[in-house]
Structure formats: structure tokens, C-alpha cells
Amino acid sequence: MADSPDSGDAVGGDAHDEYADESRWSLLSHAVRGTGGDPTKGPVRRAILLLAVPMVLEMAMESIFAVVDIFFVSRLGDEAMAGVALTESLMTLIYTVAMGLSIGVTAMVARRIGEGDADAAGRATVQAVLLGTVISLAFAALGVFFDEELLRLMGADAATVAAAAPYTRILIGFNVVIVLLFLQNAAFRGAGDAAIAMRVLWLANGLNIVLDPCLIFGLGPFPEMGIQGAAVATTIGRGTAVLVQLYTLLRLSGHLRVAADHLRVQLSVMWRLVRLSATGTFQIFIGMASWIGLVRITAEFGAEALAGYAIAVRIILFALLPAWGLSNAASTMVGQGLGAEDPNRAEEAVWIACRMNLLFLGGVGVVFLVFAPQIVALFGGTGLTQDHAVDCLRIVAAGFPFYGYGMVLTAAFNGAGAVWTPTIINLFCFWLWEIPLAWVLAYPLDMGPNGVFTAIAVAYGSLAVVSWVLFRRGRWKTATV
Numbered sequence: 001m002a003d004s005p006d007s008g009d010a011v012g013g014d015a016h017d018e019y020a021d022e023s024r025w026s027l028l029s030h031a032v033r034g035t036g037g038d039p040t041k042g043p044v045r046r047a048i049l050l051l052a053v054p055m056v057l058e059m060a061m062e063s064i065f066a067v068v069d070i071f072f073v074s075r076l077g078d079e080a081m082a083g084v085a086l087t088e089s090l091m092t093l094i095y096t097v098a099m100g101l102s103i104g105v106t107a108m109v110a111r112r113i114g115e116g117d118a119d120a121a122g123r124a125t126v127q128a129v130l131l132g133t134v135i136s137l138a139f140a141a142l143g144v145f146f147d148e149e150l151l152r153l154m155g156a157d158a159a160t161v162a163a164a165a166p167y168t169r170i171l172i173g174f175n176v177v178i179v180l181l182f183l184q185n186a187a188f189r190g191a192g193d194a195a196i197a198m199r200v201l202w203l204a205n206g207l208n209i210v211l212d213p214c215l216i217f218g219l220g221p222f223p224e225m226g227i228q229g230a231a232v233a234t235t236i237g238r239g240t241a242v243l244v245q246l247y248t249l250l251r252l253s254g255h256l257r258v259a260a261d262h263l264r265v266q267l268s269v270m271w272r273l274v275r276l277s278a279t280g281t282f283q284i285f286i287g288m289a290s291w292i293g294l295v296r297i298t299a300e301f302g303a304e305a306l307a308g309y310a311i312a313v314r315i316i317l318f319a320l321l322p323a324w325g326l327s328n329a330a331s332t333m334v335g336q337g338l339g340a341e342d343p344n345r346a347e348e349a350v351w352i353a354c355r356m357n358l359l360f361l362g363g364v365g366v367v368f369l370v371f372a373p374q375i376v377a378l379f380g381g382t383g384l385t386q387d388h389a390v391d392c393l394r395i396v397a398a399g400f401p402f403y404g405y406g407m408v409l410t411a412a413f414n415g416a417g418a419v420w421t422p423t424i425i426n427l428f429c430f431w432l433w434e435i436p437l438a439w440v441l442a443y444p445l446d447m448g449p450n451g452v453f454t455a456i457a458v459a460y461g462s463l464a465v466v467s468w469v470l471f472r473r474g475r476w477k478t479a480t481v
Contacts, residue, residue: 028053034195038255039336044348048329052353054198055189055325061201068205072212073230076163080227083164086154087171094139094172096288098179100281101132102186104273107417109190110332111481113255114339119262125187125249126262127270132183136176143172163227170231177238184245189332191256196248200241207237276419276481283414283423290430297438298452305449308388311376312453315389316396319364320403326357327407331415335481338416343477350412350471354405361404368397392453399457406464409471417481425466434459 027046030036031053039047073080105128112121142150147169151161181204185197211222211233218224225232249258291313298309330353337346368375376389410422434455441451 103280104276110335312392334415365400399460
């Protein structure tokens with residue numbers, strides 16, 4: 001898939017000779033420490049790396065966060081494990097809303113920063129925090145008063161409900177720390193302060209890793225709280241990170257600063273955020289719900305096929321999170337570039353990020369193709385389950401290079417504020433194309449579970465092609481935020 005004819009670092013190249021002798025290690029150090037300068041200026045490739053390195057590390061840490069609780073809770077028995085799995089399914093709705101809101105926050109903050117209006121960026125951040133807090137309170141009421149009913153609704157038996165209810169009550173009851181962690185990090189990323197977002201997630205995850213075994217098993221002076229301890233540890237970790245975010249916004253942030261006069265409801269700003277985020281939330285929901293449809297088709301082929309699919313998807317999502325970090329960098333560059341009335345710089349950044357993500361996920365795909373049996377073996381399962389998981393991993397990995405390209409392009413639309421474009425693309429590629437294709441390949445064409453896996457790889461390729469065509473048309477350059 002060809003890049004734009006003017007991709008590369010040609011734009012303003014002679015104006016940035018000051019970076020000509022910068023080593024890769026120096027650039028990496030600046031990216032991690034957040035000291036590389038303003039990403040709206042300087043060579044585009046350098047700016048992408050300054051944003052992408054901390055964002056990739058941030059997403060890698062998020063992927064670790066997702067497995068820590070399961071690792072420790074697995075020592076408590078099947079009911080505790082089932083409770084965590086069911087609660088995480090319930091939390092998917094909260095994650096969907098938080099991620100959808102984050103799309104709008106990043107787009108608005110990036111555009112205002114690109115326009116040189118840091119005051120408006122601060123106001124948008126405050127409105128996002130207020131909106132997120134109100135939404136999280138509604139979810140909290142459900143978790144506190146209907147925790148057992150929610151678990152029964154998910155199919156939990158009496159033993160699982162008894163074991164998991166405290167875990168569910170705490171996680172959903174304090175979901176505000178999840179929502180605010182997502183939204184404030186989205187604001188930092190939009191402002192170009194990606195290193196801050198990375199560091200607060202490291203803090204949250206580090207505290208969770210340390211506190212999980214202490215509170216679950218009662219190590220040292222800590223009480224033995226069982227599964228409830230896992231929820232408390234996670235909430236403390238995320239809550240501490242949110243407090244650090246708030247202090248940084250008020251005192252320390254370089255590009256994004258909240259002032260006293262921002263701390264009031266501004267309905268016009270909040271409405272623009274709602275308009276962007278509602279579409280973004282639907283966009284995220286489409287992607288998540290498509291996996292449910294594929295599960296339903298795969299389940300017809302037995303428990304081994306379903307378990308193998310579940311193992312492979314867990315590995316795939318673990319690998320995709322860092323690639324989303326690079327996509328987020330492109331989204332920020334697009335928003336800031338359009339805000340600065342420099343659409344050429346925005347487009348150049350996208351093509352560079354596309355190539356980087358193609359190489360990254362392409363490399364991961366090769367690893368999965370070669371070492372799929374060894375990787376799957378780490379997650380257990382019977383021989384037939386492992387066979388299905390290996391098939392899924394290898395077939396889906398064949399579509400990784402395309403998805404690496406396509407996810408950057410869809411993130412770029414979001415960064416521009418053209419959020420309906422990737423929403424429609426996702427609706428077409430994942431609902432109207434992937435799920436029917438999976439059914440046709442699995443049943444009429446008698447490919448079984450491998451038909452489902454093939455449909456995923458084909459959908460990845462379709463996403464890349466459709467996104468490329470629409471991005472080249474350039475209508476995203478006129479989107480308003």
C-alpha cells in the first residue's frame with residue numbers, strides 16, 4: 001500500500017538541522033522523560049517518536065494491568081476466577097464509555113493546543129472531568145446497590161455471587177478512578193504530554209502489582225482480604241494515579257494547565273465534547289461487540305474451539321495494545337497539525353506512523369506465525385484447545401500488517417474530529433462484513449473455526465484498504481472540533 005507522495009521528513013527539513021546529530025538513545029531518553037520539546041515543531045518523524053514511545057509504553061503497561069489481578073486471584077479458586085471474569089465483562093461497558101469519551105477529549109485538546117489556545121484546552125479538560133464524574137456516579141450506583149443482581153444477570157451461580165460480590169461492588173462503585181484516569185491521560189496525550197500519561201499509568205500499575213498479593217493473601221502487616229483485596233489494590237493504584245494527574249494539571253504540566261477560572265460548568269464546551277464522544281463511544285462499542293458475535297459462531301463448534309479462541313484473542317489483544325499507542329500519537333499529531341493550520345504536517349505524520357505500525361505489527365505477526373505453539377502453551381488448555389488457539393493466532397497474525405496500517409488511519413480520523421468516518425468504517429468492516437463472512441466460511445464453506453479466524457484477518461485487510469481510500473480523499477482536513 002503506497003504512502004502519500006510527499007511522505008517523509010521533507011517538510012521543513014532544512015529548518016531543523018539542530019536535530020541532525022541527535023542519537024537514537026538521546027531521542028529515546030527525551031521521549032521517556034518528556035523533555036524533547038514541542039511536538040508541533042521540528043521534524044515530523046522526531047515528533048512522532050517523541051509522542052509514540054511513551055504512548056506505546058503506556059499501552060504496554062495497560063496490557064500488564066489487565067492480567068495482574070487474574071494472575072493472583074487464580075490462586076483463590078474457580079469461584080474467585082469466575083467472579084473476576086464476570087466483573088471484567090460488566091466493566092466492558094465502563095471501559096467503552098471511557099474510551100469513547102477519550103476520543104473526544106484528545107481531539108478537542110489537540111486542536112486547541114495546535115491553535116495555540118492553551119486556555120481553551122484547559123477548559124475542555126475540566127469539562128471532560130466533570131462529565132466523566134457524573135457518568136461514573138450513575139455506574140457506581142448500579143455497582144453498589146445491584147452488585148449481586150448484576151452477577152446473576154451474567155449467569156453466576158450462588159457460590160460465585162457470594163465470592164465475587166465484594167469485588168464487583170468495589171470496582172464498579174469506584175469506577176470514577178477508571179474513567180478519570182482514561183480522560184485525563186487522553187487530555188495529556190492531546191496536549192503532547194505523553195510522558196506524563198505514561199508515568200501515571202506506571203504508578204497505578206506498580207502500586208497494583210505490589211498491593212495485590214499483600215491485600216489478597218495478607219502479607220506482612222496487611223489484612224487478608226481475598227478477592228476483595230484485588231479490587232482494593234486496583235482502586236488504590238488507579239486512585240493514586242488520578243490524584244497525581246490532578247496535581248499535575250494544576251501545578252506541573254508543561255502544555256496543559258488548569259486554572260481556577262476553568263473550574264465551572266461550560267455547557268457549550270461540554271456539548272461539543274458529548275457530540276464527539278457519543279460517536280466515539282459507538283465506534284468503540286462496534287469493535288468490542290463484534291468479538292461477541294464471533295464468539296457466538298465459534299461456540300457452535302464445541303468448548304475446545306471456544307476456549308482456543310478465547311486464549312488466542314487474549315494474546316492478540318495483549319499484542320495490539322502497544323500498536324494503539326502509536327496510533328494515538330498519530331491522532332495527536334493530526335489534531336495539533338490541523339489546529340496550527342498545517343494539514344500537510346498532519347498528513348505526513350500519519351503516513352510515517354502507518355509505516356512504523358505496519359513494521360511493528362508485521363514483526364509481531366511473524367513471531368506469532370513461528371512461535372504460536374510455544375506462546376499458546378503458556379496459557380494451558382487441552383491438546384485440541386491448543387490446536388484451535390494456534391490456528392487462530394497464526395491466521396489472524398497474517399492480517400496484522402494490514403491492521404497496523406488501518407488502525408493508524410482510523411485514529412487519524414478521530415484526531416481530526418471526523419469521528420463518524422471510522423465509526424462507519426468499523427460498522428461496515430466488523431459487523432456487515434466480518435461477522436457474515438465468518439458464518440459463511442465456518443458453515444456453508446465448511447471451514448469450521450478456521451473460517452471465523454480467517455474472517456478476522458480479512459476484516460483487518462478490508463479496514464486498511466477502505467481507510468486508505470477515504471483518508472486519501474482528504475475530507476478529514478475540513479472537520480471541525
